[in-house]
Amino acid sequence: MLASEFQPAASAPLLSAALDRVSEAILFLDMHGRVHRANKAAAALLRRDLASLVGAEPTDLGLPEQVMPTPPPDDATGDAAAEIRGAHDEPDFACELTIRHPDGSRSRIQLHRYDLSSDLAPARALLLMRDVTTEVRLRERDALMSSVADRSNRAVVVADHNLNILYTNAAFASIFGYSAEEALGQEVEKLLVGRCTDPAIVERLKQCILDEQGVEEDLLIYDKAGHEIWTTAHVKAHRNRQGKVKYLVGLLSDIRETKQLRSLQQLIMSSLASDVSITTIADELCRQVEKLAPDVVCSILHVDSDGRVHPLGGPSLPPAYSASLDGVAIGPEVGSCGTAAYLCQPVLARDIDTDPRWQPYKAGPLGAGLRACWSTPIQGKDGRVIGTFAFYFRECRGPSPWHEQIVQACVQLGSLAIERQEVRSTISQVAYHDMLTGLPNRARIPSMIAEAIKACPEGSHLAVAFLDADNFKDVNDTLGHAAGDEFLVGFANRLRAQIRPGDMLGRLGGDEFVIVLQNRDPLEASLAAARITAALAMPLTIGKRQVPMSASMGLSLYPDNAKDIETLIKQADQAMYKAKRGGRATYRFFSADIDKLAEERLMHSTALREAIASEALTLHYQPQIRTRDGAIHGVEALARWHDPVLGEVSPAKFIPLAEECGLIEQIGVWSIKTACQQMASWRRAGLDIPCISVNLSPINFQNVNLAAMVAQILAANDLPAKMLMLEITEGVILNERATVIATMNELRNMGVGLSLDDFGTGYSSLSRLAQLPIDELKIDRSFMRDFENDSGTRAxxxxVVRVGQSLDVAVVAEGVETEPQRKLLAELGCDAMQGFLFARPMAASAFSRWLLDYSAHRASLMLRQVGRALAQATGSATAAPARVAAAAS
Structure with a gap:
């Protein structure tokens, strides 16, 4: 009912009653701007008594001056009903303000003022007010929440129970490209789910929502441009009091950089730290990439130093196609990968079928349904191309931005993995291969034999052959280390040429080599050993010289002799020493007897080391007698060893053992010191011994400090240098090292004598002999055995005697045991003799007594000779003895 329908008499009460029922606060202002009428809602809103409101000015009530009425037109008339009817449809002033109540509280008020057109009533303006405090708080909270959501880097989506979007924040627009207006009302699934989104994950998200559980999943979805975006989706349902889903809130985080690509980095780093093979790393990297980009097939190739590709990873490619790529040379028209590696830039073939670079290679990928290929070179730190990283597509297309991000990360990871593998290969080559010959070295050989044993079929044999080049030291010492290296390379090449596929060859070190002969029974192993021995018999040309080559070889059979690697090598080594003792340039198989000898050799070498360390060796002394008058020419100091357990050990055993074990130099130095000390003791005792001879090894002469050390020993014992004679074997003649010759000259200049021992048994060269600073030649005892009866030996x-005479050096014969031998040597003009005919080697005390007895015996002989001479001179043979005796007394 309209106010205009009220009768004037009844309109005022009815209007008041009606106004009191209105929820909005209403104030009527008169022409003076005071409150003319108010309803109960106004009193409640302004928190004042209704009566106190009438007559109050709006400013007293906390209202702004703008609410004051405008003056009425001159012809304005009307009643209360006309006041309302005359109000404008639109307020002429509106605002939202905060007012303070008498009790100090505050309220937010929405105010509208309407000018009344009628001047028949006192009211000139109508104020409508509404308390919007709660609404403002909610609005401010919503604005704050929206502001916070817009500042987040996570996309926020609010949807109704039908998954229609109600709200999206600024991050949603930034990540997915949809503005809030474009997203509003759209169904979430239709807007974001694409061809490679996992439907199982989508269903799992929906189910968890229905089950009243918040859920978080990694999900591949798509932006407005159709590009892939990996997100972590956290979805939570909000329900009303009845438990029905009212709306859904989803938080979507872009995890392409922070999680997915980082997972690839973690994969590579952990794999590298775990020492995983490069092929395993590459395959796993490809699998992870294909999870991140389900619409691609991934491939990684290695490019070697020769510019050829080798598959590293590509588990989703057909094996036959991957195998066909192995060894293909890169070039400007070699598919996508070969061209990318050659040009050092990414290459995209949108259509493999028509791309000219793919024509010779397209059958493989096209047969697997792969239509396009995008390849990116992998570069090392030095800029060279070391690999390629490729994406194959099942459609004729190019890469998306997400693909480009993946490749950028994977190229760096691939470079790290490949360079690490190259470094490991280099280290492995150095650590497990001999640098001179390129063969597996000592560290690699045990695993090499283990691989051979593992591959050995049940019931089959294999042989481990241990080879030692004969006389390699002579080559090294005579021709120098460079020639020795060339010899070893030639030796290794000879061996390579004789082994068949499946056999293995390695170098233990020095001149020692190992061959593993696969699937050989004893007969076959023997034939192989004979063939290798024959192949080594041909001399090797080094420079302009023909150098003889041969090897001593020992063989041990698996499983007959042993089943473990260490024992097989040990047995083959023992058999090799048996071959050396058998004359060299031959081979021997391991047997139990060899094992026994090896144990004995080990026991002796251990005891010898202890004897040297504890100075348990002794020197025995054997005199050398001048041929012309029987006087003492000198004395030779000979090392002897008596072990508490082993007993007397022959020098023929322990001297070669010392040479094998590297102890001979220590024995030589000890011998010089001990012999010089003894010589000084004899001199103090008044014994007249012209010089003492000490045996040294050619190894001693390689010591540049030998002369200085000898000088120090002589000085410590107050001995003149001429009283020391150092005996050396013919091996020193083969040694052309400058150090050895310089050491010999230095000793000779000091006055120390040099004697060439065992002359005639080795490789003596008269031309070299003439150049050596020697004072004495010694004829080996082996010639004395047949000297009396064999004309050849006598010759x-x-x-030898004539050589000594021509070089003006003394000649001493060893091993003289019979009087006929002595007489023959005397007739030849040999200067001195040494042997059992005169005395056996003796301890120092025994030698002192022998020397006194011998001197007395010589004196007695001389007296007899003098007596005979006097008797002949006086003609009285009977009186002579008495006169001689008187003269002697």
Whole structure:
């Protein structure tokens, strides 16, 4: 009912009653701007008594001056009903303000003022007010929440129970490209789910929502441009009091950089730290990439130093196609990968079928349904291309931005993995291969044999052959280390040429080699050993010289002799020493007897080390007698070893053992010191010994400090240098090292004598002999055995004596045991003799007594000779003895 329908008499009460029922606060202002009428809602809103409101000015009530009425037109008339009817449809002033109540509280008020057109009533303006405090708080909270959501880097989506979007924040627009207006009302699934989104994950998200559980999943979805975006989706349902879903809130985080690509980095780093093979790393990297980009097939190739590709990873490619790529040379028209590696830039073939670079290679990928290929080179730190990273597509297309991000990360990871593998290969080559010959070295050989044993079929044999080059030291010492290296390379090449596929060859070190002969029974192993021995018999040309080559070889059979690697090598080594003792340039198989000898050798070498360390060796002394008058020419100091357990050990055993074990130099130094000390003791005792001879090894002469050390020993014992004679074997003649010759000259200049021992048994060269600073030649005892009866031996001895005479050096014959031998040597003009005919080697005390007895015996002989001479001179043979005796007394 309209106010205009009220009768004037009844309109005022009815209007008041009606106004009191209105929820909005209403104030009527008169022409003076005071409150003319108010309803109960106004009193409640302004928190004042209704009566106190009438007559109050709006400013007293906390209202702004703008609410004051405008003056009425001159012809304005009307009643209360006309006041309302005359109000404008639109307020002429509106605002939202905060007012303070008498009790100090505050309220937010929405105010509208309407000018009344009628001047028949006192009211000139109508104020409508509404308390919007709660609404403002909610609005401010919503604005704050929206502001916070817009500042987040996580996309926020609010949807109704039908998954229609109600709200999206600024991050949603930034990540997915949809503005809030474009997203509003759209169904979430239709807007974001694409061809490679996992439907199982989508269903799992929906189910968890229905089950009243918040859920978080990694999900591949798509932006407005159709590009892939990996997100972590956290979805939570909000329900009303009845438990029905009212709306859904989803938080979507872009995890492409922070999680997915980082997972690839973690994969590579952990794999590298775990020492995983490069192929395993590459395959796993490809699998992870294909999870991140389900619409691609991934491939990684290695490019070697020769510019050829080798598959590293590509588990989703057909194996036959991957195998066909192995060894293909890169070039400007070699598919996508070969061209990318050659040009060092990414290459995209949108259509493999028509791309000219793919024509010779397209059958493989096209047969697997792969239509396009995008390849990016992998570069090392030095800029060279070391690999390629490729994406194959099942459609004729190019990469998306997400693909480009993946490749950018994977190229760096691939570079790290490949360079690490190259470094490991280099280290492995150095650590497990001999740098000179390129063969597996000592560290690699045990695993090499283990691989051979593992591959050995049940019931089959294999042989481990241990080879030692004969006389390699002579080559090294005579021709120098460079020639020795060339010899070893030639030796290794000879061996390579004789082994068949499946056999293995390695170098233990020095001149020692190992061959593993696969699937050989004893007969076959013997034939192989004979063939290798024959192949090594041909001399090797080094420079302009023909150098003889041969090897001593020992063989041990698996599983007959042993089943473990260490024992097989040990047994083959023992058999090799048996071959050396058998004359060299031959081979021997391991047997139990060899094992026994090896144990004995080990026991002796251990005891010898202890004897040297504890100075348990002794020197025995054997005199050398001048041929012309029987006087003492000198004395030779000979090392002897008596072990508490082993007993007397022959020098023929322990001297070669010392040479094998590297102890001979220590024995030589000890011998010089001990012999010089003994010589000084004899001199103090008044014994007249012209010089003492000490045996040294050619190894001693390689010590540049030998001369200085000898000088120090002589000085410590107050001995003149001429009283020391150092005996050396013919091996020193083969040694052309400058150090050895310089050491010999230095000793000779000091006055120390040098004696060439065992002359005639080795490789003596008269031309070299003439250049050596020697003072004495010694004829080996082996010539004395047949000297009396064999004309050939006598001729050799005669030649040696003549050589000594021509070089003006003394000649001493060893091993003289019979009087006929002595007489023959005397007839030849040999200067001195040494052997059992005169005395056996003796301890120092025994030698002192022998020397006194011998001197007395010589004196007695001389007296007899003098007596005979006097008797002949006086003609009285009977009186002579008495006169001689008187003269002697």
């Amino acid at each position: 050799i001895v005669t030649a």
